[in-house]
Amino acid sequence: MTAILTNLFDGVAYGMLLFVLACGLAVTLGLMNFVNLAHGAFAMAGGYVCMVLVNRMGWPFFAALPLAFVSAAAIGIVLERTLYRHLYARSHLDQVLFTIGLTFMSVAAVDYIQGSSRVFINLPAALQGQFDLFGVGIGRYRLMIIVICGLLTIALQMVLAKTRFGSRLRAAVDDPRAASGLGINVPQVFAFTFAFGCGLAGLGGALSAEILGLDPYFPLKFMIYFLIVVTVGGSSSITGPFLASLLLGIGDVAGKYYVPKMGPFVIYTMMIVILIWRPNGLFGRTAAR
Amino acid sequence: MFERKQLSHKATWAAAVAAIAGLAGLSPAKAQDSVKIGLILPMTGGQASTGKQIENAIKLYMQQKGDTVAGKKIEIIVKDDAAIPDKTKTAAQELIVNDKVNFIAGFGVTPAALAAAPLATQAKIPEVVMAAGTSIITERSPYIVRTSFTLAQSSTIIGDWAVKNGIKKVATLTSDYAPGNDALNFFKQHFTAGGGEVVEEVKVPLQNPDFAPFLQRMKDAKPDAIFVFVPAGQGGNFMKQYAERGLDKAGIKVIGPGDVTDDDLLNNMGDAVLGTVTAHLYSAAHPSQMNKDFVAAYKKAFGNRPGFMAVGGYDGIHLIYEALKKTSGDTNGDKLIEAMKGQKWESPRGPISIDPETRDIVQNIYIRKVEKVDGELYNVEFATFEAVKDLGKTKK
Numbered sequence: 157m158t159a160i161l162t163n164l165f166d167g168v169a170y171g172m173l174l175f176v177l178a179c180g181l182a183v184t185l186g187l188m189n190f191v192n193l194a195h196g197a198f199a200m201a202g203g204y205v206c207m208v209l210v211n212r213m214g215w216p217f218f219a220a221l222p223l224a225f226v227s228a229a230a231i232g233i234v235l236e237r238t239l240y241r242h243l244y245a246r247s248h249l250d251q252v253l254f255t256i257g258l259t260f261m262s263v264a265a266v267d268y269i270q271g272s273s274r275v276f277i278n279l280p281a282a283l284q285g286q287f288d289l290f291g292v293g294i295g296r297y298r299l300m301i302i303v304i305c306g307l308l309t310i311a312l313q314m315v316l317a318k319t320r321f322g323s324r325l326r327a328a329v330d331d332p333r334a335a336s337g338l339g340i341n342v343p344q345v346f347a348f349t350f351a352f353g354c355g356l357a358g359l360g361g362a363l364s365a366e367i368l369g370l371d372p373y374f375p376l377k378f379m380i381y382f383l384i385v386v387t388v389g390g391s392s393s394i395t396g397p398f399l400a401s402l403l404l405g406i407g408d409v410a411g412k413y414y415v416p417k418m419g420p421f422v423i424y425t426m427m428i429v430i431l432i433w434r435p436n437g438l439f440g441r442t443a444a445r
Numbered sequence: 446m447f448e449r450k451q452l453s454h455k456a457t458w459a460a461a462v463a464a465i466a467g468l469a470g471l472s473p474a475k476a477q478d479s480v481k482i483g484l485i486l487p488m489t490g491g492q493a494s495t496g497k498q499i500e501n502a503i504k505l506y507m508q509q510k511g512d513t514v515a516g517k518k519i520e521i522i523v524k525d526d527a528a529i530p531d532k533t534k535t536a537a538q539e540l541i542v543n544d545k546v547n548f549i550a551g552f553g554v555t556p557a558a559l560a561a562a563p564l565a566t567q568a569k570i571p572e573v574v575m576a577a578g579t580s581i582i583t584e585r586s587p588y589i590v591r592t593s594f595t596l597a598q599s600s601t602i603i604g605d606w607a608v609k610n611g612i613k614k615v616a617t618l619t620s621d622y623a624p625g626n627d628a629l630n631f632f633k634q635h636f637t638a639g640g641g642e643v644v645e646e647v648k649v650p651l652q653n654p655d656f657a658p659f660l661q662r663m664k665d666a667k668p669d670a671i672f673v674f675v676p677a678g679q680g681g682n683f684m685k686q687y688a689e690r691g692l693d694k695a696g697i698k699v700i701g702p703g704d705v706t707d708d709d710l711l712n713n714m715g716d717a718v719l720g721t722v723t724a725h726l727y728s729a730a731h732p733s734q735m736n737k738d739f740v741a742a743y744k745k746a747f748g749n750r751p752g753f754m755a756v757g758g759y760d761g762i763h764l765i766y767e768a769l770k771k772t773s774g775d776t777n778g779d780k781l782i783e784a785m786k787g788q789k790w791e792s793p794r795g796p797i798s799i800d801p802e803t804r805d806i807v808q809n810i811y812i813r814k815v816e817k818v819d820g821e822l823y824n825v826e827f828a829t830f831e832a833v834k835d836l837g838k839t840k841k
Binding site: 163166271284293295409416 | 490494497647648649650657662664665679682685688689690691709715
């Protein structure tokens with residue numbers, strides 16, 4: 157029984173992490189209809205910024221996390237203004253080629269500056285180890301991930317559903333022409349959304365260094381996971397990728413625990429089964445856009 | 446007019462400079478007077494640290510010993526294969542056909558070493574393996590010589606050691622690829638033969654993001670120790686999650702071949718790694734004077750500690766130098782291989798030799814424990830198994 161709960165806990169933490177990493181991609185792919193394979197590069201940027209601040213400059217971990225978000229978002233907005241926006245109207249193939257090129261450049265750049273070996277972020281002692289809650293082993297770091305990501309998800313949902321910006325964004329996505337006719341500055345809304353998505357990836361990158369490992373190949377290694385989350389979840393809302401992340405996180409952890417021989421395949425099997433059942437993802441729109 | 450004059454003036458100068466440079470370059474590098482070594486290494490990709498260590502070590506060796514042997518100038522040509530066997534093969538072909546190299550060397554991973562094997566046989570030139578560690582490699586071509594290690598060497602030793610030191614129940618966690626399976630099988634053979642019991646056996650995928658579920662399984666199996674083999678880069682993540690899950694507090698030790706506590710990464714792993722016992726060929730803390738000098742020179746030149754990959758490269762280039770000395774500069778492949786067989790020398794890792802029968806390395810395997818020395822983490826050696834041959838050959 158406690159084994160089940162521990163696995164559930166680990167799975168939720170893993171899923172939450174996947175969500176923060178991938179939800180920016182859900183936004184660009186689903187809302188802006190732009191294929192951004194360089195998403196992982198922003199996550200890596202956030203991770204490395206956090207590492208440099210904490211390890212080399214002695215910042216406390218919790219002060220470096222927001223900086224990871226801000227720096228990834230800043231890089232995002234610069235690239236969006238200078239490069240990405242020229243490709244919004246181009247074909248998906250052009251977008252894929254452009255962003256994959258960007259990914260390779262980021263890998264080479266980080267390898268050149270920081271070296272190719274894996275880096276770790278020095279954690280405060282309070283976040284290390286595990287404690288027992290009614291016999292269930294709870295990892296402190298994973299608990300923190302669940303709390304941070306849980307709060308973020310609620311905040312995101314609120315912003316999208318309740319605020320003026322949220323309704324502008326939804327309008328801009330549904331019908332960009334009508335929205336700009338109504339006086340909504342569509343490019344600005346997209347730019348802001350894009351930057352925010354990059355920021356979230358940066359935060360995810362900083363949080364994931366401890367669990368997934370951070371090295372210059374991060375964007376390539378985890379690209380598949382991001383894409384699985386978005387395809388399975390469907391890209392029309394925040395809830396879809398969120399539930400998909402949780403499902404995949406728990407499935408992956410449980411699969412590796414109970415059938416370790418099949419472990420690595422569980423996540424792919426789930427994806428195939430779900431996509432056969434619902435080709436547009438769990439919460440996809442039925443009509444193609 | 447003025448402009449043109451200036452241009453031609455410049456051109457004359459350039460031509461003169463080029464001519465001088467050409468003359469200077471020509472005299473020592475006549476074709477017959479140089480020996481070319483094609484170095485195929487992963488300089489990019491997940492194994493890049495292996496490639497960099499080997500390249501560094503070779504540079505260091507050539508700085509120390511000079512770049513001329515038996516009257517021949519040594520020329521190194523580095524090619525990056527990113528540890529992808531197809532690229533290794535292309536690189537080896539180019540080196541052999543276009544550059545006419547006399548040796549191919551390097552090889553970060555087993556598949557890369559195997560991909561080049563038929564080419565070495567065809568071209569009749571020595572292939573010096575400086576990193577890859579699966580036993581079968583040297584059987585694939587009579588021209589392959591190895592200066593790194595085999596996983597059988599360290600895995601059998603740690604298996605024997607564990608049974609004799611009160612570890613009765615072991616759970617294993619190994620990466621699911623050829624070296625991982627080698628490590629697992631040789632460990633199991635020796636550990637169970639001595640009366641130990643393997644209570645849980647998990648193979649983790651090579652590209653594994655999260656060890657958590659596997660570690661939980663280990664914890665629930667309640668073994669005395671976990672036997673771990675993961676590729677060098679993943680050791681840090683493994684150790685961190687091992688501590689996070691409280692396996693250290695549950696009294697479960699970590700044992701294994703030394704890849705998990707590679708010197709390259711060891712110092713960043715945190716205190717959880719303290720007390721880990723591994724069997725391996727090299728530690729940067731090896732107490733010989735030669736190693737102290739080697740570590741100091743390497744640190745001075747490249748700013749970090751050498752790991753076992755660097756030593757493989759250092760000894761590899763040494764073997765090439767010695768072979769050339771013995772043939773007095775003759776670059777006939779068969780003669781070079783003959784000259785390499787049975788070579789014995791003192792390496793930073795300790796005394797080593799090349800087995801004349803298998804062309805594989807014979808070396809001491811040390812049992813080490815991770816301890817803090819002057820505020821840094823090191824593998825401190827406390828027991829030695831002398832002159833260990835590779836036990837993993839299929840043809841006995």
